[in-house]
Amino acid sequence: MSNVFINGTGSYAPENIVKNSFFESVGSSDAWIHKNLGIKERRISTGETTSDLAFEAGKLAIADAGLKPEDIDLIILATATPDRPAPSCACFVQEKLEATNAVAFDISAVCSGALFATATASQFIKSGMYKHALVIGADTFSNITDWKRRDSVFFGDGAGAMVLSATEEDKGFVDFLLHTDGTGKEHFTIRAGGSEMKTTNETIKNGDHFFSMNGQEVYKTATAVVPKCIETLLKRNEVSIDQVEALLPHQPSIGILKSIAAQINLPFDKVKTNMDRYANTSGGTIPIVLDETLKNETYKSGDYLLFAAVGAGWTWGSALYKW
Numbered sequence: 001m002s003n004v005f006i007n008g009t010g011s012y013a014p015e016n017i018v019k020n021s022f023f024e025s026v027g028s029s030d031a032w033i034h035k036n037l038g039i040k041e042r043r044i045s046t047g048e049t050t051s052d053l054a055f056e057a058g059k060l061a062i063a064d065a066g067l068k069p070e071d072i073d074l075i076i077l078a079t080a081t082p083d084r085p086a087p088s089c090a091c092f093v094q095e096k097l098e099a100t101n102a103v104a105f106d107i108s109a110v111c112s113g114a115l116f117a118t119a120t121a122s123q124f125i126k127s128g129m130y131k132h133a134l135v136i137g138a139d140t141f142s143n144i145t146d147w148k149r150r151d152s153v154f155f156g157d158g159a160g161a162m163v164l165s166a167t168e169e170d171k172g173f174v175d176f177l178l179h180t181d182g183t184g185k186e187h188f189t190i191r192a193g194g195s196e197m198k199t200t201n202e203t204i205k206n207g208d209h210f211f212s213m214n215g216q217e218v219y220k221t222a223t224a225v226v227p228k229c230i231e232t233l234l235k236r237n238e239v240s241i242d243q244v245e246a247l248l249p250h251q252p253s254i255g256i257l258k259s260i261a262a263q264i265n266l267p268f269d270k271v272k273t274n275m276d277r278y279a280n281t282s283g284g285t286i287p288i289v290l291d292e293t294l295k296n297e298t299y300k301s302g303d304y305l306l307f308a309a310v311g312a313g314w315t316w317g318s319a320l321y322k323w
Contacts, residue, residue, distance in 0.1 A: 004122040006174035006321070007132070007165040008067070009291040011061025012053055013043035013158035013278060023153050033153050036278075038254025042156025042279035044142045049083045051092035053159035054138035057287070058097055061161035064277070067132060069097045070164070074133040075104035076121050078113025078283040080312075081139045082106060085193075093136065102134070111187070111250050111311030112178075113137055115284035115319060119176040119309075136161040137283035144190055146210040149307050154213070154253075157281035160287025171301070176322040177233040179225065184314035187217040222256045224311040229262035229306055229318045237320055242267050243304050245323075248293060250309035251275040251285040260308070285309070299323040 019041045020030035033039050044051070054077055062069055075090050075097075082089035090104035109116040114137030121133035138159035145152050191197050192208035203209060226249075234241060241264055249257060251273060261268045272293045281288060286307055299305070303323040310316040 001126045002128065002166035003170070003172040004055045004125045004164050005167045005169070006162050006164040008061045008063070008065025009161065009287065009294055010057045010064055011158070011160040011288040011291040012056035012060065014048055014053070014120065015280070016044050016046045017041050018044045020153070025149050026148060026152060027098070028111045028150050028153050036253065036255060037153065038192045038273065038275045039153065039279045040276045045140050045157045047191050048140070050079050050081050050138050050140045051083045051089050051096065053098040053140065054089065054093045054136045057138065057159035058134050058136050060094060061134065061163050062097070064166065065163040069099040070101050072099045072102045072132050074121060074124055074130040075102045076107055076115045076117040076133065076135050076256040077104070078107045078109065078117040078135070078137040078174070079139055080108060080110045080113065080282055081143055082139060090258065096116070099134070106171050109271055109281070109311055109313065109315045110317040111252065111285065112309040112317055113311065114160070114286045115132060115307055115317050116178060116315065118162070118319065119178060119317070121130060121164050122173050122176070125159050125164055127319045131166050133164045134161060135164060135287070136303065137285070139282035139284055139289045141211070141282055143211065144211050146207050151215065156281050158229055158278050158281035158284040158288055160284050162287050162290060169323050174322050175233060175237050176319045177229055178317035179229065179315070181314045184217070184221060185312070187214040188312035189222070214294060220253065221314055222252055223259040223263070223316070225316050226260050226308050226310050226318070229316060230264050230306060233320055238319065239304055241275055244306050245270065245303045245304045246293065247308060248286060248290050248309070250311070251280050251289065252310065
């Protein structure tokens with residue numbers, strides 16, 4: 001089987017910037033948000049759809065890989081905020097990219113989505129079924145946010161993308177470890193709009209189409225399951241934490257990331273963050289921080305990178321990558 005490596009990356013966020021001062025009207029403050037979450041500002045769409053953001057990020061990733069859209073034979077889009085319930089958002093992106101040779105579909109794992117999509121695409125490439133896969137994480141959580149609530153501070157809009165390709169070289173994704181625990185489904189959810197609670201005037205009036213979140217449970221779960229997941233992944237691949245050059249995580253909050261780093265004994269300066277500028281872009285977080293990191297830092301052959309995420313469901317996982 002071929003190895004799977006990151007051949008190109010790209011990211012995109014709306015130009016519209018919303019600073020923390022905006023949230024004083026809902027009882028929060030810049031000082032509290034920055035101290036507790038690590039956020040200073042976020043990008044919010046003023047009309048761009050999820051597929052618009054995904055298209056821009058995907059286009060940049062394909063160019064970065066030195067490929068053309070017709071070279072892509074698989075597109076997997078991780079999103080919790082598709083343009084429409086049907087068809088898949090990936091179909092919109094495939095059309096906009098003119099990636100006429102690509103099969104395209106969505107994955108829904110919320111903040112873990114990009115990691116789940118990367119693991120899925122990697123299996124297709126390793127098996128030889130596809131050669132070049134475009135993995136995109138994109139969300140416009142502004143569309144499912146109640147801007148009158150204090151929890152509106154958490155999210156921003158954005159998209160990141162990576163082209164995964166086959167290689168015979170000793171590099172690329174070494175291993176993935178993914179988990180799901182459906183008993184946590186109520187702690188982050190959008191109650192209405194599906195078959196369980198169909199859209200009615202009452203659900204709209206009640207705000208049931210906005211996300212609801214139990215922040216304490218998110219923190220408790222993330223800081224409990226992610227460190228164990230990382231440690232198990234490293235142990236079964238006989239890689240020590242000292243060999244890891246960087247952790248590229250989902251961006252839930254600065255407090256969660258500091259706790260995870262401390263538990264796995266990774267110096268926090270090796271944890272890559274950008275939530276100060278983008279907040280939590282859900283499916284977009286990992287590929288956006290990956291793109292920014294690779295544009296600004298250099299790694300040498302044999303270096304190890306870690307990826308990690310936790311999302312609604314619960315879903316969580318980690319990945320080990322060899323440069």
